[in-house]
Amino acid sequence: MENQRPLILVSNDDGIVAKGLSELIKFLRPLGEVVVMTPDGPRSGMSCALTSHEPIHYQLVRKDVGLTVYRCSGTPTDCVKLAFATVLDRKPDLVVGGINHGDNSSTNVHYSGTMGVVIEGCLKGVPSIAFSLCSHQADADFTAAGPYVRDIVHKVLERGLPPLTCLNVNFPDTQDLKGVKICQQAKGQWVNEWENFAHRGDSHYYWLTGEFEDADADNEKNDHWALANGYVAITPTTVDVTAYGLIDELKAWFSDDAVLGE
Amino acid sequence: MENQRPLILVSNDDGIVAKGLSELIKFLRPLGEVVVMTPDGPRSGMSCALTSHEPIHYQLVRKDVGLTVYRCSGTPTDCVKLAFATVLDRKPDLVVGGINHGDNSSTNVHYSGTMGVVIEGCLKGVPSIAFSLCSHQADADFTAAGPYVRDIVHKVLERGLPPLTCLNVNFPDTQDLKGVKICQQAKGQWVNEWENFAHRGDSHYYWLTGEFEDADADNEKNDHWALANGYVAITPTTVDVTAYGLIDELKAWFSDDAVLGE
Numbered sequence: 001m002e003n004q005r006p007l008i009l010v011s012n013d014d015g016i017v018a019k020g021l022s023e024l025i026k027f028l029r030p031l032g033e034v035v036v037m038t039p040d041g042p043r044s045g046m047s048c049a050l051t052s053h054e055p056i057h058y059q060l061v062r063k064d065v066g067l068t069v070y071r072c073s074g075t076p077t078d079c080v081k082l083a084f085a086t087v088l089d090r091k092p093d094l095v096v097g098g099i100n101h102g103d104n105s106s107t108n109v110h111y112s113g114t115m116g117v118v119i120e121g122c123l124k125g126v127p128s129i130a131f132s133l134c135s136h137q138a139d140a141d142f143t144a145a146g147p148y149v150r151d152i153v154h155k156v157l158e159r160g161l162p163p164l165t166c167l168n169v170n171f172p173d174t175q176d177l178k179g180v181k182i183c184q185q186a187k188g189q190w191v192n193e194w195e196n197f198a199h200r201g202d203s204h205y206y207w208l209t210g211e212f213e214d215a216d217a218d219n220e221k222n223d224h225w226a227l228a229n230g231y232v233a234i235t236p237t238t239v240d241v242t243a244y245g246l247i248d249e250l251k252a253w254f255s256d257d258a259v260l261g262e
Numbered sequence: 263m264e265n266q267r268p269l270i271l272v273s274n275d276d277g278i279v280a281k282g283l284s285e286l287i288k289f290l291r292p293l294g295e296v297v298v299m300t301p302d303g304p305r306s307g308m309s310c311a312l313t314s315h316e317p318i319h320y321q322l323v324r325k326d327v328g329l330t331v332y333r334c335s336g337t338p339t340d341c342v343k344l345a346f347a348t349v350l351d352r353k354p355d356l357v358v359g360g361i362n363h364g365d366n367s368s369t370n371v372h373y374s375g376t377m378g379v380v381i382e383g384c385l386k387g388v389p390s391i392a393f394s395l396c397s398h399q400a401d402a403d404f405t406a407a408g409p410y411v412r413d414i415v416h417k418v419l420e421r422g423l424p425p426l427t428c429l430n431v432n433f434p435d436t437q438d439l440k441g442v443k444i445c446q447q448a449k450g451q452w453v454n455e456w457e458n459f460a461h462r463g464d465s466h467y468y469w470l471t472g473e474f475e476d477a478d479a480d481n482e483k484n485d486h487w488a489l490a491n492g493y494v495a496i497t498p499t500t501v502d503v504t505a506y507g508l509i510d511e512l513k514a515w516f517s518d519d520a521v522l523g524e
Binding site: 042044045046047048049050051052053055056057059075077078081082084085086107109110111116119123124125155159161162164165167179180182184185187189190193194197199203204205206207208234235236237238239240241242243244245246247250251253254 | 304306307308309310311312313314315317318319321339340343344346347348369371372373378381385386387417421423424425426427429441442444446447449451452455456459461465466467468469470496497498499500501502503504505506507508509512513515516
């Protein structure tokens with residue numbers, strides 16, 4: 001029965017015409033019923049942004065056996081929220097973001113619209129996976145990623161994921177993948193982030209660019225290391241961002257402050 | 263010497279004319295040299311979004327003793343990145359976001375542009391604090407928050423914060439504050455998130471709205487509980503979102519998958 005197949009909601013941040021999206025759909029169709037609600041244009045770097053100051057809308061683009069595609073005027077996170085409220089007739093079994101054109105490992109997790117899709121799925125209590133390839137090329141080659149995408153999705157459909165956790169999966173840009181590494185988020189920061197152009201008069205404008213400085217580049221536990229060394233990096237990711245280790249120290253900071261509460 | 267005073271970078275997501283920003287500046291000026299780089303209009307719900315598809319720019323708005331204000335065409339996160347690259351002559355001692363008009367506790371941490379400011383400050387290795395008040399009113403009353411803002415900022419300037427951690431501070435909308443609670447992020451989800459309006463023909467448009475359902479409303483450890491009960495909620499927050507507890511289980515999932523790496 002078709003409606004017993006897993007229901008998979010897909011979105012991305014590169015928009016509806018991105019090759020990474022059509023490749024992902026191709027990889028996922030054998031595994032379940034696929035519903036796509038995805039931005040009508042590029043929304044890279046949108047993080048978990050919401051559209052709160054204007055209305056959004058969506059349109060049906062394609063309806064086929066096992067595949068329905070909608071485009072949406074909102075952000076990646078809007079797409080997930082709106083799909084749950086409108087076009088899905090039941091809670092999906094899986095939310096998938098990607099395949100992103102570009103690396104979402106390390107601290108990029110905070111800026112990524114692909115992760116915006118997946119964090120929203122996770123907050124809604126659905127197992128969720130982000131897939132990204134370390135290439136910004138419009139014609140990037142996703143071939144080698146295919147068997148991994150299918151294997152990871154199959155495992156998650158079968159076993160689920162614990163509450164409040166999701167997967168951030170990144171592929172190096174090579175057809176010679178060395179296998180999977182389970183990783184932690186590399187620490188580091190972006191530097192030289194703005195290209196400065198002279199404009200009229202004394203004014204300037206600034207385009208975002210930058211280089212990532214890995215604070216601990218030789219650490220084999222890190223996703224950034226795994227990618228640099230040809231491995232598929234799976235970084236389990238939490239949406240509970242409480243810094244539990246700091247709670248007791250902060251309690252001590254405020255133990256004498258009863259006066260503020262009088 | 264003025265340039266030995268702490269250097270405090272301020273931004274927000276409600277934009278340069280928000281009352282919460284001017285109140286925050288008033289509270290902070292006695293504590294250090296304040297530089298403001300803030301969006302030229304509302305950017306609520308922008309999370310850690312970046313502007314990557316167009317250039318951004320900034321202008322000086324005000325220069326006074328101990329206070330310099332710039333407005334910027336970008337997102338809250340852009341504002342922090344651009345300030346570091348342009349107007350700051352040294353690494354700031356503190357990055358502060360707010361005071362937001364609206365609750366950024368619980369899962370709102372993921373959508374908040376105020377937290378976008380603070381996560382960026384934290385990623386750049388600077389102690390960072392977000393302040394928010396649970397009122398969306400343009401004329402919200404921030405009076406009672408003042409002594410708490412000053413006390414918390416004073417403590418953080420004195421003691422610092424551990425790497426990769428920042429503070430998410432929320433005030434209930436009351437002048438009768440009961441004191442500080444050190445909290446964890448409440449779990450739950452937004453429901454009834456879209457208001458649906460008929461448009462021309464068969465089409466519709468959707469405005470974001472919603473109600474937060476606390477999954478564990480009676481848990482006194484949660485920021486959502488603290489706010490509902492009149493306390494200032496301080497939720498220590500990490501930018502390392504690795505789900506460390508899931509690493510061993512995932513390693514077991516992939517232990518037999520050597521074939522994928524061949």
